[in-house]
Amino acid sequence: MIIAERKPIEDIRRMVEGHDRVLVLGCGTCVAVCMAGGEKEVAILASALRMAEPEKEFKEATIERQCEREFIEEVRTTSDGYDLILSLACGAGVGFTAELLEEHRVVPGLNTKSIGVAEQPGNWSERCLACGECVLDLTGAVCPIARCSKSLLNGPCGGSQDGMCEIDPKNVQCGWQIIYDRLAKLGRLDLMEENRPPKDWSAAHAGGPRRVLREDAEP
Amino acid sequence: MSKGNGLKSGSRLEQVLAAGHFAVTGELGPPKSADPSIIEQKCGYLKDKVDAVNITDNQTAIVRVSSIAAGVLAMRHGLEPVMQMVCRDRNRIAMQSDILGAYVLGLRNILCLTGDHQCFGNHPTSKYVFDLDSIQQVEMVRKMRDGRFLCGEEIRNSKKADLAPPKMFIGAAENPFGDPFEFRVIRLAKKAKAGVDFIQTQCIFDMPRFKEWMKQVVDRGLHEKVYILAGVTPFKSARMAKYMRDNVAGLTVPDSLVERMEKAEDGAEEGIKICLEQIEELRETVGVAGVHLMAIEWERKVPEILERAGLTPRPEVDKQALAS
Incomplete structure (x- = not known):
C-alpha cells in the first residue's frame, strides 16, 4: 500500500490560513490502513483544528479512494460552498481530487512516504x-x-x-x-x-511520468 | 615505440605491477577550498616515494576540489594520479564524459567506487545518483578502453576517424572487513569478471581476517587476474586508534592494537612501528602485489615510513610508454 504520515499541525494551520470553510477529506484505502488519512484520522484532525481555530468551519468527509473518478464525484455536491479542501490522501489522491474538483483549492494534509507494508502494528516500511x-x-x-x-x-x-x-x-x-x-x-x-548489467532507468521515473494503457479496459 | 608491449594503459602504476615489483601507492585528499597550495605541499612529501597517488573524489561526501583537477595538479608536481570516481554523484553520461576529459588531460589510472552515502557529508539533503554501481562502472570503463561507450557506440569522432578510446588502468576497492564476509571474495570475483586490473583494500588492522580473505582470493585464483594492493594506515596516536575502532564505518581495529598504542610512550613512533610490521607481513602474504599507504593527514611521514620499510627508491619505468 501507499504509506503516508500526517503533516505537523502547525504546517496544516498555515495552509488553512485565510480560509473559513474547510472540507477535511479522507481517503478510505491505503492511508486509512496506515492510520494517516482514513475516517478516524479525519475526525481527529478536524476536532484538533476546531479547537485551534474555533471561528472556522471544518466539515468531515471520507471517500473510498481519491485516486478514482467515481469516488471523487461522490463529494462534488458536498464540497460546494467550501473554500478549501484539506485532502488526507496520498499525493496522487490530492492531485486527482484537485484535477476533478477544479473550482476548489486543494491542499495536502499528509506527506506521502513510500510503497510499503505494515511490518508490525504502528511500523510501516518501504518495500518498492x-x-x-x-x-x-x-x-x-x-x-x-x-x-x-x-x-x-x-x-x-x-x-x-x-x-x-x-x-x-x-x-x-x-x-x-x-x-x-x-x-x-x-x-x-x-x-x-x-x-x-546497468539498469534501464527509463522504465522508472527517469523516463518521464509513466502511464499504463490497456485497450481491453477502455470504455 | 611501445607497440606490442602488452600494456593496457601504459601508466607508471601498471608498468610497476606488470614488471612484478611490489607497488606502493599513496593517497591525497584534495582541499576543501579554491586554494590549491596544500596539493603542492602534500605532493612534495609523496614525490618519488610512491608509484602513484590516489586522488579522492569528495570523500565522505564532503565537497572538495574535484579529483580530476587535483589529479592534473598532482601530475604537474611530478606524481602519477589515480583518479577516484564514485557512483554517488554522476550518472553514466557524466562519468563517461569525465573519463574522456580526464584522459585527454593525461590521467591514466582510475579507481571505481560506490561512494560514501551523502548523509555522512556536508550536504546530507542532496539527491544521490547511483545510476551504476561500482561493478557496472568497472565494466563501463573497460568497454571504453576497448573502444565503445556503455551504449555500444564506438568511441571516435566520425565514421572515418580512428577509434580514440580512453585507455585507463582500472582499479576498484574491496573491503575484506565488510559483511557478509563470505560475499567479499565473490564481490572481488565479480569485479574481476567486469575487467578490473587492480584492487586497493580498506585499511587493514585485523590481519587474521585479511589473511583469511586473501586465502579465499588465492583459492579462486583471483590474485593471478587482479593485482591486490593491501591498504595500510599508520596510527598517529592512541586517540586516533580508538576513534577508528569506535567511529569509522567498515573498519575493524582489534583492541590489542589500541592497547598497544595506549601503552606506548611515543604514540607516533609506535604507530609507525605497527605500520612497518604490517607492511612486512603483507609483503610475505601470497597474492599481495603492493601496499596502498593511506597516511591520513600525515603525508609528511610517508617518506620515513617507506624508507624504513625498504620500499624506496621506487623502480624506474618507461615514461613514454603507451598502451599497445
Missing part, C-alpha cells in the same frame, strides 16, 4: 520504489532498489556491517544482507555471483 522493471526473481523477492540505501544491483557495498547499513547502523538493515540470507536459505547463492 516502482522502478518499472521488477528484479525480485533474482534476489529472493527482497528488493535491492528499495531496501539498499544506494539501490545497488551487484551486492552490498563496503559499508555493510553486522547486518546493518552504513547510513544508520542502529536502525537501518543492509538490504543486501537480507537478500544474501534469503538466497542462502533458498540454496540460490549462485545468484550472488552473477554480474548484473
Whole structure:
C-alpha cells in the first residue's frame, strides 16, 4: 500500500490560513490502513483544528479512494460552498481530487512516504520504489532498489556491517544482507555471483511520468 | 615505440605491477577550498616515494576540489594520479564524459567506487545518483578502453576517424572487513569478471581476517587476474586508534592494537612501528602485489615510513610508454 504520515499541525494551520470553510477529506484505502488519512484520522484532525481555530468551519468527509473518478464525484455536491479542501490522501489522491474538483483549492494534509507494508502494528516500511522493471526473481523477492540505501544491483557495498547499513547502523538493515540470507536459505547463492548489467532507468521515473494503457479496459 | 608491449594503459602504476615489483601507492585528499597550495605541499612529501597517488573524489561526501583537477595538479608536481570516481554523484553520461576529459588531460589510472552515502557529508539533503554501481562502472570503463561507450557506440569522432578510446588502468576497492564476509571474495570475483586490473583494500588492522580473505582470493585464483594492493594506515596516536575502532564505518581495529598504542610512550613512533610490521607481513602474504599507504593527514611521514620499510627508491619505468 501507499504509506503516508500526517503533516505537523502547525504546517496544516498555515495552509488553512485565510480560509473559513474547510472540507477535511479522507481517503478510505491505503492511508486509512496506515492510520494517516482514513475516517478516524479525519475526525481527529478536524476536532484538533476546531479547537485551534474555533471561528472556522471544518466539515468531515471520507471517500473510498481519491485516486478514482467515481469516488471523487461522490463529494462534488458536498464540497460546494467550501473554500478549501484539506485532502488526507496520498499525493496522487490530492492531485486527482484537485484535477476533478477544479473550482476548489486543494491542499495536502499528509506527506506521502513510500510503497510499503505494515511490518508490525504502528511500523510501516518501504518495500518498492516502482522502478518499472521488477528484479525480485533474482534476489529472493527482497528488493535491492528499495531496501539498499544506494539501490545497488551487484551486492552490498563496503559499508555493510553486522547486518546493518552504513547510513544508520542502529536502525537501518543492509538490504543486501537480507537478500544474501534469503538466497542462502533458498540454496540460490549462485545468484550472488552473477554480474548484473546497468539498469534501464527509463522504465522508472527517469523516463518521464509513466502511464499504463490497456485497450481491453477502455470504455 | 611501445607497440606490442602488452600494456593496457601504459601508466607508471601498471608498468610497476606488470614488471612484478611490489607497488606502493599513496593517497591525497584534495582541499576543501579554491586554494590549491596544500596539493603542492602534500605532493612534495609523496614525490618519488610512491608509484602513484590516489586522488579522492569528495570523500565522505564532503565537497572538495574535484579529483580530476587535483589529479592534473598532482601530475604537474611530478606524481602519477589515480583518479577516484564514485557512483554517488554522476550518472553514466557524466562519468563517461569525465573519463574522456580526464584522459585527454593525461590521467591514466582510475579507481571505481560506490561512494560514501551523502548523509555522512556536508550536504546530507542532496539527491544521490547511483545510476551504476561500482561493478557496472568497472565494466563501463573497460568497454571504453576497448573502444565503445556503455551504449555500444564506438568511441571516435566520425565514421572515418580512428577509434580514440580512453585507455585507463582500472582499479576498484574491496573491503575484506565488510559483511557478509563470505560475499567479499565473490564481490572481488565479480569485479574481476567486469575487467578490473587492480584492487586497493580498506585499511587493514585485523590481519587474521585479511589473511583469511586473501586465502579465499588465492583459492579462486583471483590474485593471478587482479593485482591486490593491501591498504595500510599508520596510527598517529592512541586517540586516533580508538576513534577508528569506535567511529569509522567498515573498519575493524582489534583492541590489542589500541592497547598497544595506549601503552606506548611515543604514540607516533609506535604507530609507525605497527605500520612497518604490517607492511612486512603483507609483503610475505601470497597474492599481495603492493601496499596502498593511506597516511591520513600525515603525508609528511610517508617518506620515513617507506624508507624504513625498504620500499624506496621506487623502480624506474618507461615514461613514454603507451598502451599497445
